[in-house]
Amino acid sequence: MKTDPHGAWAYRPDAPLRGAAHGPLAGLTFSAKDLYGVPGWPLQGSSRAVLPEVADSPLVARLLGLGATLVGKTHLHEVALGITGANAFGGTRNPMDPTRVAGGSSGGAAVSVATGEVDFALGTDTGGSIRVPAAWCGVVGFKPTKGSAAWPTEGVLPLSDTCDHTGPLARDVRAVVRVHTALSGEAVAPREWDGVRVGVWDIPGWVTPEVWAVVEAEAARLTALGARVTRVPFPEVMDAYTPIVLSEAAVVHARALASEAPGFIPATEANLRAGAALSPADVAAARARREAYRARLEAVFGEVDVLLGPAVPDVAPRFGQEEVTVAEGMLPVRRAVLRVTSPWSLLGAPTLCLPRPLGGLSVGVQFVAPWGQDAALLGWGLGLEGPR
Known part of the structure; x- marks a missing residue:
């Protein structure tokens, strides 16, 4: 009998879906978050609600064709809204x-990656949903540029078309x-950091002092590698992010809500009903704010090549913990986390989360690159990882 001590698995068939025998990913195993449509497999979104129909995922089909073997589906925060x-x-x-x-x-x-049960996992990221668990579980997470042809969102139960991404852990x-x-098909080679303009997202008050020390240590490491490190501001985007995501999620799940x-x-349910209660004017105002934030990020990338910031505000909370204390005070866990991660999903910029140890647990740092610079971002990640 298959054991699942961490409650990670939503569905594991008796036999996996075998990948093609001679592809570039032959020999690798993967899991898929239970939002992906897989032929013959159930899709519940870790919910007991009635969900919209979802087509088969072309991303899953492509990975199978490239040789990877799909062993099962993994649990998530219900319908990805959290x-x-x-x-x-x-x-x-x-x-x-x-x-x-x-x-x-x-x-x-x-968890499926951290425990060694698979070689990689398919996640989704609408506001941090790849990067947050990657940081807390001690693994790598990558959110590609929004709309990347390599990482389609078709065949995935949506949450927010504006912000949804697929990606690997x-x-x-x-x-x-x-x-x-x-x-x-993009070649990715290790990149040197010498001369790279790194902007440290200057938000020490948004995280614990211990997490900020991890960011400072990363900045010092990059400086030692020759990077030109400066501090850059960028605002909280929750006033745009929350209305857009909740309103779009309410449309997705309108049948169940009725x-x-x-x-x-x-x-x-409370979040979905809050989204349904938003007026068209509320959502239009949020979209206008999003455009202003995008223009601001474009200006930042005129000054730096890559952004560095924390991936989470603190170590993983305990079950039932509803608040976290960061340097500037106590906040609800949801807001504390999402204001650190949501800008890069709202604005669609590629983001790489690298885990960093902290007190026997794990946090992480995020690197954010300009749109379309996915290969460069991964190359810089390789440069930090070093030779095997």
Whole structure:
């Protein structure tokens, strides 16, 4: 009998879907978050609600054709609307400390990689859903440029068409690069940091002092490698992110919300109903703010080649923990996390999360590159990882 001590797996068939025998990914195994349409497999989104129909995922089909073998589907924060991993099936436990959450929404994906059950995992990222569990579970997470042809979102249960991304998690950057190269055809080579203009996202008040020390250590390492490190501001984007995501999610799940008993856990239903209550004017104003933030990010990338910042505000919270204390005070966990990760999903810029240890647990740093610079970003990640 297959064991699942961390609550990571939503579906594991008796036999995996075997990849092509002679492809560039032959010999690798992967999991898919239970938002991906897989022929003959159930799709529940870690929910007991009635979900919209989802077509088969072309990304899953492409990976199978490239030789990778799909072993199962992983649990997530219910319908991907959250960052702790809470769902109708008890949530997913952190492999470093089972009293703590794995993170979300791609928590099961991160655990399947961290425990060595697969070589890589397919996640989704609408506001941090690849990067947050990657950081908390000690693995690498990559969110490609929004709209990347190599990483289609078709055949995936949507949350927010504006912000949804697909992407991989793996134990190291090399594995991410191997998958990305097979899908995209982009050659990715290690890149030197000498002369690279690095902007440190200057938000020490948004994280704990211990997490900020991790960011400072990363900046010092890059300086030692020859990077030109400066500090750059960039604002919180939740006033644009939240109305856009909640309003779009409410449309996705309108049929369930119209029923007497939708079947969502209370927090999910509350968020979806808040989205349904937004007026067209509210959403239009949020979209205008998004455009202003995009222009601001374009200006930042006129000054720096890559941004460095924290991936999470603190180590993984314990189950039931609703608030986190950062340098500037106490905040709800959702806001504390999402304001650190949501800008890069809202604006679609490629982002690489690298885990960093902290007190026997894990946090992470994010590197953000200009749109379309996915290969360069992964190359810089390889440069930090060094030779095997």
